[in-house]
Amino acid sequence: MANAAESDQSVYYVPHNGWYPVVLAFGVMLMLTGFGTWLNETKAGEAGSWTQSIIGFAIFAVVLYFWFGKVIVENHQGLANDQLKRSYVWGMGWFIFSEVMFFAAFFGALFYVRVLVVPWLGGEGGKAMTGEYLWPEFTAAWPVVTNPDPSLFPNPIESMAAPSVTSWASYLPFWNTVILLTSSWTVHVAHSAIKEENRKKLITWLGITVLLGIIFLILQAEEYIVAYNDMGLTLGSGIYGSTFFILTGFHGFHVTLGTIILMVQWFRSMKGHFGPKDCFGFEAASWYWHFVDVVWVGLFIFVYVL
Amino acid sequence: MSEVIHADHHDDHHDHGPDKGLARWLFTTNHKDIGTLYLWFSFLMFLIGGVMALVIRAELFQPGLQFVSPEFFNQMTTNHGLIMVFGAIMPAFVGLANWLVPMQVGAPDMALPRMNNLSFWILPFAFGIMISTLFMEGGGPNFGWTFYAPLSTTYAPDSVTFFIFAVHMMGASSIMGSINIIATILNMRAPGMTLMKMPLFVWTWLITAYLLLAVMPVLAGVVTMMLFDIHFGTSFFNAAGGGDPVMFQHIFWFFGHPEVYIMILPAFGVISHIIPAFSRKPLFGYDSMVYAVASIAFLSFIVWAHHMFTVGMPLAGQLFFMYATMLIAVPTGVKVFNWTATMWKGSMTFETPMLFAIAFVILFTIGGFSGLMLAITPADYQYHDTYFVVAHFHYVLVPGALFSIIAAVYFWFPKWTGKMYNETLGKLHFWLSFIGVNVTFFPQHFSGLAGMPRRIPDYALQFADFNMLSSVGAFIFGFSQVFFLYVIIHGIRSGQKASDRAWEGARGLEWTLPSPAPYHSFTHPPQVTDEEAHA
Numbered sequence: 001m002a003n004a005a006e007s008d009q010s011v012y013y014v015p016h017n018g019w020y021p022v023v024l025a026f027g028v029m030l031m032l033t034g035f036g037t038w039l040n041e042t043k044a045g046e047a048g049s050w051t052q053s054i055i056g057f058a059i060f061a062v063v064l065y066f067w068f069g070k071v072i073v074e075n076h077q078g079l080a081n082d083q084l085k086r087s088y089v090w091g092m093g094w095f096i097f098s099e100v101m102f103f104a105a106f107f108g109a110l111f112y113v114r115v116l117v118v119p120w121l122g123g124e125g126g127k128a129m130t131g132e133y134l135w136p137e138f139t140a141a142w143p144v145v146t147n148p149d150p151s152l153f154p155n156p157i158e159s160m161a162a163p164s165v166t167s168w169a170s171y172l173p174f175w176n177t178v179i180l181l182t183s184s185w186t187v188h189v190a191h192s193a194i195k196e197e198n199r200k201k202l203i204t205w206l207g208i209t210v211l212l213g214i215i216f217l218i219l220q221a222e223e224y225i226v227a228y229n230d231m232g233l234t235l236g237s238g239i240y241g242s243t244f245f246i247l248t249g250f251h252g253f254h255v256t257l258g259t260i261i262l263m264v265q266w267f268r269s270m271k272g273h274f275g276p277k278d279c280f281g282f283e284a285a286s287w288y289w290h291f292v293d294v295v296w297v298g299l300f301i302f303v304y305v306l
Numbered sequence: 307m308s309e310v311i312h313a314d315h316h317d318d319h320h321d322h323g324p325d326k327g328l329a330r331w332l333f334t335t336n337h338k339d340i341g342t343l344y345l346w347f348s349f350l351m352f353l354i355g356g357v358m359a360l361v362i363r364a365e366l367f368q369p370g371l372q373f374v375s376p377e378f379f380n381q382m383t384t385n386h387g388l389i390m391v392f393g394a395i396m397p398a399f400v401g402l403a404n405w406l407v408p409m410q411v412g413a414p415d416m417a418l419p420r421m422n423n424l425s426f427w428i429l430p431f432a433f434g435i436m437i438s439t440l441f442m443e444g445g446g447p448n449f450g451w452t453f454y455a456p457l458s459t460t461y462a463p464d465s466v467t468f469f470i471f472a473v474h475m476m477g478a479s480s481i482m483g484s485i486n487i488i489a490t491i492l493n494m495r496a497p498g499m500t501l502m503k504m505p506l507f508v509w510t511w512l513i514t515a516y517l518l519l520a521v522m523p524v525l526a527g528v529v530t531m532m533l534f535d536i537h538f539g540t541s542f543f544n545a546a547g548g549g550d551p552v553m554f555q556h557i558f559w560f561f562g563h564p565e566v567y568i569m570i571l572p573a574f575g576v577i578s579h580i581i582p583a584f585s586r587k588p589l590f591g592y593d594s595m596v597y598a599v600a601s602i603a604f605l606s607f608i609v610w611a612h613h614m615f616t617v618g619m620p621l622a623g624q625l626f627f628m629y630a631t632m633l634i635a636v637p638t639g640v641k642v643f644n645w646t647a648t649m650w651k652g653s654m655t656f657e658t659p660m661l662f663a664i665a666f667v668i669l670f671t672i673g674g675f676s677g678l679m680l681a682i683t684p685a686d687y688q689y690h691d692t693y694f695v696v697a698h699f700h701y702v703l704v705p706g707a708l709f710s711i712i713a714a715v716y717f718w719f720p721k722w723t724g725k726m727y728n729e730t731l732g733k734l735h736f737w738l739s740f741i742g743v744n745v746t747f748f749p750q751h752f753s754g755l756a757g758m759p760r761r762i763p764d765y766a767l768q769f770a771d772f773n774m775l776s777s778v779g780a781f782i783f784g785f786s787q788v789f790f791l792y793v794i795i796h797g798i799r800s801g802q803k804a805s806d807r808a809w810e811g812a813r814g815l816e817w818t819l820p821s822p823a824p825y826h827s828f829t830h831p832p833q834v835t836d837e838e839a840h841a
Contacts, residue, residue, distance in 0.1 A: 010830065012494070014415040017325060017333040021424035028478075029431035032471040039537045040464050067420070083493060087417035090489040098481050098523045105527025105557055109542060117550040126620040134545060144548045153539075153547035236539030239548030246534060246542075 013079040020070075024063040031056025068264075072273070072281070085280055092284040096291050099254070103295055106250065110243045110302060114142050118239070121148055147238035157232040159240055160223075162305045172223050173304045176216055177296065180255075183212035184293040187262070187286045195276050199269065206266045206282075209289070213259035220252050247303055254292045261285045323825050332427075335419035336825060337404045338722075343426050344401025345715070349791070351393030351433060352708075356784050358386035363746075363780035365763055366773045379763035380448035381440060387451025391569070392476050393433050395703065398711045399572040400425075400483050403511045405722065407487060409816035409823060410505045412496025412832045417489035425483040432475035439465035439472075450761060452562065455543035455554035459535045466536065470529045477522040484515035484522075491515075496815070498834035502593065505814050509596050510575030513603045517564045517571070520607070525561040528554065552617050559610035567606040570670075570702060571599055573710035574641060577663050580717050581645050583811040584660035585652025591644040598637035598644075605634045615683050616690045624683045631681035635674065642671055657809070658732030662713035665705055665740050673701030676751065691761075694754025700747045704783075705740075712739070712790065719794075720808035724822035725801030731793045738786035745779025813838055 034052030041048035074080060116125070122140025123131030131138060135148040143159035160173070168174040187209040193201035224245075227233040235245050265285045268274065274282050324330045324339065331343060361382045365373050374382070404422070408415055416422045440446035442465040449457035449466075458466060491512045495504070504512075532554075534540040541547020543554045574595075582589045589595065611619060611627040645667050654660070676698040680686050689695060720726050749772040754760075758769045765773065804821045815838050819827050 012414050014419050014826075015335050017329070017335050018420055018423070019333050021420055022332045022427040024424060025427040025431050028428065028475065029435065032475065033435060033468065036467040036471050039467050039533075043464075043537060084417075086493050087489040090493055091418055091421075091485050094485050094488055094519055095481075098485075098519045100523075101520050102523035102527050105524040105560075106531075108524075108557060108560070109527075109531065109553060112553050112556060113549065117545075117553060118548060120550075121545060121548065127618060130545070147541075147547050149546035153541050153544075234539070235534065236541075239541050242534070242540035242542050242547070242549065246531065246540065 009081045012081060012083055013074065015074075018070075020063050020067045024060060024067070027056050027059030027063060029056070031060055072268070075278070085278075088280050088284070092287060096287060099291065100295075103247075103250070103298075106243070106247050107298065107302065110247065113239055113243060118142060118144060142240075144238055144240045153236060153238040154232070156234070156237040156241060157230075159233065160227065160231075160244060160304060172219060173300060176219055176223075177300045179212050179216045179219070180293050180296045183209045183216070184290055186212065187289050191279075191282065191286055194274050194279050194282060197276060199272070202269050202274070203266070206262065206269055210259060210262050210266055213255060213262065213289075217252065217255060217259065220248070220255075244303060247299055251292065251295055251299055254295070258285070258289050258292050261288060333423070335415070335423055337408050337416045337419070337422065338823065338825065340416075340422050340426050341401045341404030341406075342722075344397045344404055344429075347426070347429060348394050348396075348398035348401060351389050351397070352787070354437070355386050355389035355394055356787060358382045358389065360780060360784050362386065363777040366765070367777040368774065369765055369767055369770050371764055374763070376763045377445060377448060380450075380761065381446045383761050384447045384450055384453075385436070385440065388436065388447070389433070390703070391451065391565070392473075393429075395569045395707050395711070396480065397429060399511075399514070399569070399707075400480075402507075402572065402576070402711070402714050402718075403483075403487055406718065406816060407490055407508055407511060408494070409721075409819065409827055410508050410814055411491060411494060411499055412815050412828045412834065413490055413494035414826065414829050416486050417494055418486050421482050422486050425479045425486065428475050428479040432472045432479065435468050435475070436472040439468050442468070452555075452558060453529075453532075454558070455532060455535070455551045459532050459543055462536065467533070470533050473529045474526055477526045480518050480522045484518040487511055487515040488519075496828065496831035496834050502596070503834065505575075506578035506589065506592070506595055506599075507572065507575035510571045510573075510578075510599055513599050514568050514571045517568050517603055517606065521561040521564045521568075524557060525565075528557040528561065531557075552614070552619075555614045555617060556611065559613045560607075562613065563610040564603075564606040566699075566702070567602060569707045571603065573666070573670075573707045574599060576710045576714040576717075577645060577666050579812075579814070580659045580663040580713055581648050581667075583717070583809050583813070584657060584663075585649045585654050586811040587648055587652040588813075589644065590647035590650075591640070594640055595644055598640040601637040602634060605630060605637070609634065612681055612683075612686070615686045628681055628683045632678060635678055638674055642667060642674075657716075657729060658727070658736055659713045659717035661733065661736045661740075662709045662716065665736070666709045666713065669701055669705035669709070669743070673698055673703075673706055676701065689754065691759055692754035693750040693758045693760055696760050697747050697750035697754055700750070704747065705743050709739070709743075715794070717809070717812075718816070719797060720804030720821050721816055721819070721823055723798050723801070724804055724820075725797055726804045726808070727793055727797030727801055731789075731796065735786060735790050735793050738789065739783060742779050742783030742786050746776050746783055747779070749773075749775045749779075 031053045034050070034054075034056055038048035038050060038053060118140045119125050120127040120130050121135065121138055123136070123138075124140060131140075138146070138148045143161050145157075145159055146155050147153045162168070162173065163171055186205050190202050190205035190209060193199070193205060233241050233244065235241055262285050265274075265282045268281060324336065325333065330339065334340060334343075361374060362379065365371075365379055404416065407413075436446075442463075444463035444465060446463070446465050447453065447458070447469045449462060453469075491504070491508055531540070531542040535542055535544065541549040543549050543551045545551070578589055578595060609627055609631045611623060612631045615624055615627070649664075656664075676694065680689055680695065680698060716727060716732055753769045753772040753776075756769065758765055758772075806819065806821050807817045808821060815828075815832060815834070816823065818832065818838060
């Protein structure tokens, strides 16, 4: 059913107008101010309310649903010519680049802390006096399981650092790596299924990818539960916990988004969308998925192993 | 707000004019409407930020505490900076990009028109949030526009939470805007418009868009770490937990330094259009202009720590950042040389846009030279956090970025409105601005070198004369921008009809369109001739 209508390829489709963007912006505003109010109320020890942020999020989600729906319908009507589709490709590509830079900020923080801050606090290097004056007892080590001032930032009992390679079989992050790498491959198989016009294969392999994404998220949740309950490793347990949770947390958040996006593509495949020459929605989702996969590899190396 | 799609006559919409009333502005996907929205929004922010500046200058007119409390003074310096950077200068350039880029590359519109509308409409909400913080319990952000931790974390007012979300929203807006500009420039050029034939405004914006894409997410990352430090107990910027407040400065300036080029590269583009037009000569050294902009953009990523020499860093770091910073003077010098060489032996006339452009070249160069002084690490130990720094960055931002925006408005005004502004009023506006800006900021070099710290509501007696002068200049400048508003409205209401080319020396595809430019231009791509390329 793709490209049902004949399209005039020379015309770049410019939609006349629409209410989606401004309502979306309003929803985002409601969501964030509601969340901010909740944060401040909780910090002040009051019982905060989620109502406003949930309404804002609902507006945001509903508008996105209609917006993407409309773009899909327009494409099926043949309004999107090849040039417009190239705009989408550029758009998605550079959006992913901006996401890379978002993670770069957190990776940058991790490297700066590991290479410079912790040694300085431990009394080495150009700022050795920092350590001498502030916490002379503190010894530099990574992972930081003994904080400079444990009365403010309680020490974790242990870190998430990887054991020796021989015992990776019982190391959860290793299996998470296997799962995500496999899912990058399964989404690729689903993509070739589109090229081969094999819908059954597409639905199967895309379904497997979504499933792997969900399993990853469940395992990640399990890891967090263990960290909080058994290891004393929390957001508040010093710089190790801070970097660990912000990196894995935002990655997990992106996996959640990626899984939802893939799920949408899965439902679309069931409805008969996508053809070998017209599958931008699927491709964008799979690029995003490969991106979260690559970030995970970086995480596994620098947060868990090294 | 009809969004009906006629599957069989789907190019119907090209015949549509704008909608009526408010719906036109709320729901528009038209690059010209959105450009207009950006420009008026940025002017509103400019006036609000300007009033804050005048509160600061009124307080500093004399030593002692006159009008406001020190706490409120801090909120004014902070919000003045944030609003001018994120609310006035950046949206004004995005507005110019919206108006000009599609016309200059021969495209029907921006590549992603609905997202274009979203990029704009996020901004009023974001700045609504930010300005509302001033009325919250505990006051608005008071930690300076650079929001250094721990001032912005441990010691911040509660409203910092909303400030953080406002920054997130502005970042999202900038990222979407940049993606749109990149897709438009790389995918929507008319046949024959090769990269090295693109007008320089388009080139500078292409590079600026990449800078934005690379650093706005980093800004989002650093405010997110602040949010976590404030509300979730992390210790990124707290040494007691193994973090480091200096790390905040590194991440912030990794964003912040490219950010200053984000605010000046499109200005370079504008000036590279105006000077050839009024010198009646093609731009001297087009290729080197493109490479210079690209070099500046590259260097902007490896100089960030020159903002923080005094914070303490290894000697090797200080040397590296000092030399890398000085290196920027080379491509910048290429640009100044080329603008001057373009004027050389041209048949020059001095209409308002040209006056602003020439003032840009001279005064921006002054700002560049004081920048070189600041780049020298040992000297910076003396200048750091003094009014010398304030004078430096106001010279590059006010007679730099802002003058280029004003010049652009005068230059393309006839194309946008079909009318010509009143030249006498325009020139009066120029001279008032030129005198105002120099009286305001030139003395600040001296008070800074004499040791006056920035961000203080009261000061020692020996700085009194320079400050009084500065305040007088600030009020002249402030009122001359209200006069600018009058010149513009006067031009729109009773200006004389402009011709299509408007300026005899103007080159570029936009000047081949009628004045005012039709609601939809270049539905089908135009033919690019050598005559109109390289404008």
